[in-house]
Amino acid sequence: xxxxxxxxxxxxxxxxxxxxxxxxxxxxxxxxxxxxxxxxxxxxxxxxxxxxxxxxxxxxxxxxxxxxxxxxxxxxxxxxxxxxxxxxxxxxxxxxxxxxxxxxxxxxxxxxxxxxxxxxxxxxxxxxxxxxxxxxxxxxxxxxxxxxxxxxxxxxxxxxxxxxxxxxxxxxxxxxxxxxxxxxxxxxxxxxxxxxxxxxxxxx
Amino acid sequence: xxxxxxxxxxxxxxxxxxxxxxxxxxxxxxxxxxxxxxxxxxxxxxxxxxxxxxxxxxxxxxxxxxxxxxxxxxxxxxxxxxxxxxxxxxxxxxxxxxxxxxxxxxxxxxxxxxxxxxxxxxxxxxxxxxxxxxxxxxxxxxxxxxxxxxxxxxxxxxxxxxxxxxxxxxxxxxxxxxxxxxxxxxxxxxxxxxxxxxxxxxxxxxxxxxxxxxxxxxxxxxxxxxxxxxxxxxxxxxxxxxxxxxxxxxxxxxxxxxxxxxxxxxxxxxxxxxxxxxxxxxxxxxxxxxxxxxxxxxxxxxxxxxxxxxxxxxxxxxxxxxxxxxxxxxxxxxxxxxxxxxxxxxxxxxxx
Numbered sequence: 001x002x003x004x005x006x007x008x009x010x011x012x013x014x015x016x017x018x019x020x021x022x023x024x025x026x027x028x029x030x031x032x033x034x035x036x037x038x039x040x041x042x043x044x045x046x047x048x049x050x051x052x053x054x055x056x057x058x059x060x061x062x063x064x065x066x067x068x069x070x071x072x073x074x075x076x077x078x079x080x081x082x083x084x085x086x087x088x089x090x091x092x093x094x095x096x097x098x099x100x101x102x103x104x105x106x107x108x109x110x111x112x113x114x115x116x117x118x119x120x121x122x123x124x125x126x127x128x129x130x131x132x133x134x135x136x137x138x139x140x141x142x143x144x145x146x147x148x149x150x151x152x153x154x155x156x157x158x159x160x161x162x163x164x165x166x167x168x169x170x171x172x173x174x175x176x177x178x179x180x181x182x183x184x185x186x187x188x189x190x191x192x193x194x195x196x197x198x199x200x201x202x203x204x
Numbered sequence: 205x206x207x208x209x210x211x212x213x214x215x216x217x218x219x220x221x222x223x224x225x226x227x228x229x230x231x232x233x234x235x236x237x238x239x240x241x242x243x244x245x246x247x248x249x250x251x252x253x254x255x256x257x258x259x260x261x262x263x264x265x266x267x268x269x270x271x272x273x274x275x276x277x278x279x280x281x282x283x284x285x286x287x288x289x290x291x292x293x294x295x296x297x298x299x300x301x302x303x304x305x306x307x308x309x310x311x312x313x314x315x316x317x318x319x320x321x322x323x324x325x326x327x328x329x330x331x332x333x334x335x336x337x338x339x340x341x342x343x344x345x346x347x348x349x350x351x352x353x354x355x356x357x358x359x360x361x362x363x364x365x366x367x368x369x370x371x372x373x374x375x376x377x378x379x380x381x382x383x384x385x386x387x388x389x390x391x392x393x394x395x396x397x398x399x400x401x402x403x404x405x406x407x408x409x410x411x412x413x414x415x416x417x418x419x420x421x422x423x424x425x426x427x428x429x430x431x432x433x434x435x436x437x438x439x440x441x442x443x444x445x446x447x448x449x450x451x452x453x454x455x456x457x458x459x460x461x462x463x464x465x466x467x468x469x470x471x472x473x474x475x476x477x478x479x480x481x482x483x484x485x486x487x488x489x490x491x492x493x494x495x496x497x498x499x500x501x502x503x504x505x506x507x508x509x510x511x512x513x514x515x516x517x518x519x520x521x522x523x524x525x526x527x528x529x530x531x532x533x534x535x536x537x538x539x540x541x542x543x544x545x546x547x548x549x550x551x552x553x554x555x556x
Contacts, residue, residue: 003218029346033293036339056328064335065365068342072361075346075354131324133385178525 008048015041028074036067050126053133228320232309240456241271247509254513281445286348289442293347298447301340301454304333308461313388315474315493326387327379330465331372334420337458338364341422341429341439344451348442356438359520360422360429366527367419373535374413377406378469380542391473397480401472405545408538410470412531414504417462419523421455423508425515426523433517463504464497471500 018041021034039062046055112118140148215223245260245267252259260267285291311326313319323329338361345357379385381402382393394401403410419426430438440451467473474493478484518526544550 003221006218029290030293033343052323052325053328056325056332059332060328060335064332064338064368068335068338068361068365071339071342072358075342076358131385133325133328178522 011044278449283445289349290347297344298450304336305457327385345439352435367416370531371416374409377409394472398477403470424512464501467500
């Protein structure tokens with residue numbers, strides 16, 4: 001077995017285990033961390049498929065940003081684990097139905113009838129100087145320019161809308177303008193008071 | 205010798221790759237640990253002299269054995285796990301801090317030929333790994349079941365996410381200017397001497413990258429995550445012995461990494477600063493590139509210490525304001541400027 005194959009089976013096993021752990025762990029922080037592990041292992045598998053840009057972007061975006069915020073929220077919530085487990089039996093049938101439908105769909109799409117080496121030839125290994133990133137960039141900015149830009153505009157609108165919806169102006173907050181703070185002079189803050197030694201205080 | 209060669213050839217090929225890779229990793233990590241140890245010594249000495257003290261001077265001649273004594277002391281101390289702490293995660297968190305800091309060196313070119321993994325997407329790899337360091341800190345704060353620890357973790361998570369964006373955008377500027385993601389080629393794109401390095405055309409990005417790097421490593425003046433005056437030691441308050449030492453190693457390894465990367469992206473990596481100059485150029489041509497890289501990295505490593513000795517700690521809301529409202533807009537504007545300069549081949553840097 002080649003080194004790549006060993007790596008593939010190793011990380012595939014880690015990925016499957018981590019994904020099972022995500023849904024079975026009781027502690028939500030543990031579940032979130034296993035999800036991070038799952039993302040990371042799938043990134044390694046993509047890397048083995050020579051999709052280095054997608055693999056590293058998966059780590060950068062999902063592991064480095066999305067899951068950090070997720071973990072942030074999960075840690076701050078005081079989740080009552082017992083209440084979460086209470087509905088397990090009640091929702092089990094619905095969950096099983098959804099799972100079976102999804103599995104069936106997956107088999108239909110990527111099953112042996114439409115997928116696999118019999119349908120498509122194995123892609124030839126690219127030369128060492130082949131840049132995945134460059135190819136993707138060229139495709140996105142030439143052939144798919146309009147969809148790409150429209151998607152970007154939609155995301156921008158979504159960001160603005162999300163900020164607008166959660167923004168609230170609280171009138172009571174005290175805010176000091178930083179430029180005012182920077183430009184403060186000694187004369188604004190310091191007052192020298194001359195006290196003669198043994199000065200007699202006059203009472204009036 | 206022949207016996208050893210025979211033994212090596214008897215090893216299966218897959219295992220050979222593994223062993224050879226491990227040897228290379230040790231060749232990078234072992235000197236790194238030594239540099240980290242003596243960086244802590246340098247920090248104490250330099251800050252000592254800046255504050256008109258002498259610093260450590262008892263263990264060994266001029267205190268040179270101080271870091272070794274510290275390491276031995278920490279190794280033999282007990283690792284106290286707090287009650288109701290999440291034991292597994294508590295012990296795992298320090299590894300998550302030091303792991304990415306060391307793994308990033310895999311793609312780092314020490315000279316034109318000396319690089320462990322010369323990959324095309326090196327810059328992306330660096331970005332991805334530096335974004336993972338935050339996990340160790342959040343998990344440490346959460347798993348130690350301490351309010352101070354948790355507050356420190358939350359602060360540092362928010363801060364690192366904010367400054368990572370500015371850092372990423374600064375690197376986008378570098379990538380636009382160099383036209384490649386490969387770290388070695390980024391260095392070669394800067395060849396031509398001191399004035400051709402990216403620090404000049406990318407001056408705002410250079411400053412922002414280094415300042416964000418200081419914030420990203422939670423160093424003074426951005427060290428609110430461990431702010432002694434409010435939350436004692438922040439995320440690593442409950443750690444002792446070797447577990448604490450690993451956090452420390454991770455922090456210093458990260459500082460060295462940021463210094464080396466700044467030298468690589470903006471100060472021309474291993475390139476000779478006097479390349480192409482009339483007298484100094486030929487006179488310094490014999491100096492190996494590795495020496496230049498070490499000198500440049502040393503300057504930034506010294507800056508880290510200088511900052512710590514000089515600046516008072518930032519207030520938390522000002523840290524966030526600086527990251528989101530100052531750095532990110534400046535980087536976006538400068539990326540546009542660089543893009544226009546590269547596309548229209550504007551002098552003096554992009555004439556070809």
